[in-house]
Amino acid sequence: MSEAKWYVAHTYSGYENKVKANIEKTIENRHLEDQILEVRVPLLESVEMRNGTAKAVQKKRFPGYVLLNMVMNDDTWYVVRNTRGVTGFVGPGSKPVPLTEEEMIPLGIKTEEEIEVGFEEGDMVVVTGGAWKDTTGVVSAINKQKQTVTINVELFGRETPVEISFKEIRKM
DSSP: OOOOEEEEEEEOTTOHHHHHHHHHHHHHHHTOTTTEEEEEOOEEEEEEEETTEEEEEEEESSTTEEEEEEOOSHHHHHHHHTSTTEEEESSSTTOOOOOOHHHHGGGTSOOSSOOOOSOOTTOEEEEOSSTTTTOEEEEEEEETTTTEEEEEEEETTEEEEEEEEGGGEEEO
């Protein structure tokens, strides 16, 4: 049996979660759990201001796309391709192309190596770059897969969680 790889399926915009649910149901019905291992709709957490208050919101990172960790064969290709809402795989013609290691790293799917960070939850840090440069905050969460840290900063008199790259953080 060949190795499972990550593929990208194109969907109608707004149908990503329906496609994910339909594929997962088909996997269960056809007993393809060992061939289609995971179906993802990558989300991006952001902070939006609504009515004067900051609110954490999850948005689709790639609207119109679903990621699949699967063994590509005729059966799995047919199941995904013929799911309602799927328009096809990303790749030339009808031949799907798997994601490379370099493409998967920013998605938080795989990391090249385990990264050691010089801070932990509860530590006070300062942002050294980006839009939040020179802002201080308390580390509330560390995501080593995505190489990000969530810090609480004071914004308009309230604590607001902000996600920052490891590269832009330094312990105070």
